[in-house]
Amino acid sequence: MGDNKSADSVSDKVKQIIPAEDESRMGSLINLLKGELFLERNDYEKVEEIILETEKLIQEVGLNMLVSRKERILAEL
DSSP: OOOHHHHHHHHHHHHSSOOOOHHHHHHHHHHHHHHHHHHTTHHHHHHHHHHHHHHHHHHHOOOOOGHHHHHHHHHHH
C-alpha cells in the first residue's frame, strides 16, 4: 500500500511540474515512471501490468515516443 502512495505522490509532482496538453500522453508517461519505481522495488507484477497498458496505448494511439522507455524497463526485468 505504501508503494502505491509513494508512486502516486511522484506522479502528482510530475503533473504539477509538466503541464499536460494531452492527458493520454501524460498518463502514459506517468505510468512508465511508476513502472520504473516498481521495478526498483522488485514489484514485477505491477511492472508487467504497466508494460501491458503501455503496449496497448502504443498500438491504439501511436505513442511511439514511449517505445524506447518501455524497452529499457523490459530489459531490466
